[in-house]
Amino acid sequence: MLLKLSDKISECLAHAAEARERAKAATDADHKADFHDMELRWLRLVESYRFVEQASRFLEDGHLARIRNAKKWRRRVCWSSHVRPRAKIFQRAF
Numbered sequence: 001m002l003l004k005l006s007d008k009i010s011e012c013l014a015h016a017a018e019a020r021e022r023a024k025a026a027t028d029a030d031h032k033a034d035f036h037d038m039e040l041r042w043l044r045l046v047e048s049y050r051f052v053e054q055a056s057r058f059l060e061d062g063h064l065a066r067i068r069n070a071k072k073w074r075r076r077v078c079w080s081s082h083v084r085p086r087a088k089i090f091q092r093a094f
Contacts, residue, residue, distance in 0.1 A: 005049050005052060005053050005056075006053075008049055009046050009049045009050065009053075012042050012043075012045050012046045012049065013042070013046060015042045016039045016042035016043050016046070019035045019036075019038040019039035019042060020035070020036075020039045022035040023035035023036045023039065
């Protein structure tokens with residue numbers, strides 16, 4: 001997914017650069033303003049894609065951390081299985 005977003009970011013930056021060049025080349029003030037606005041919209045879209053990339057990385061890191069913690073917990077449980085289970089202790093008490 002991140003690779004696809006990076007491609008989209010590059011494409012948006014290219015569109016923004018094209019709009020900037022058209023704004024520079026425009027002689028009419030209204031056209032110049034329109035192209036400048038178009039450039040800003042492309043750049044806002046880039047910011048949005050970058051935010052999605054950061055959020056994806058954050059969520060993936062959290063997911064990987066949970067997996068690592070679960071594996072550590074399983075190892076502790078397997079190691080402590082040599083100790084007599086509590087359920088048996090309670091059964092004997094009653």
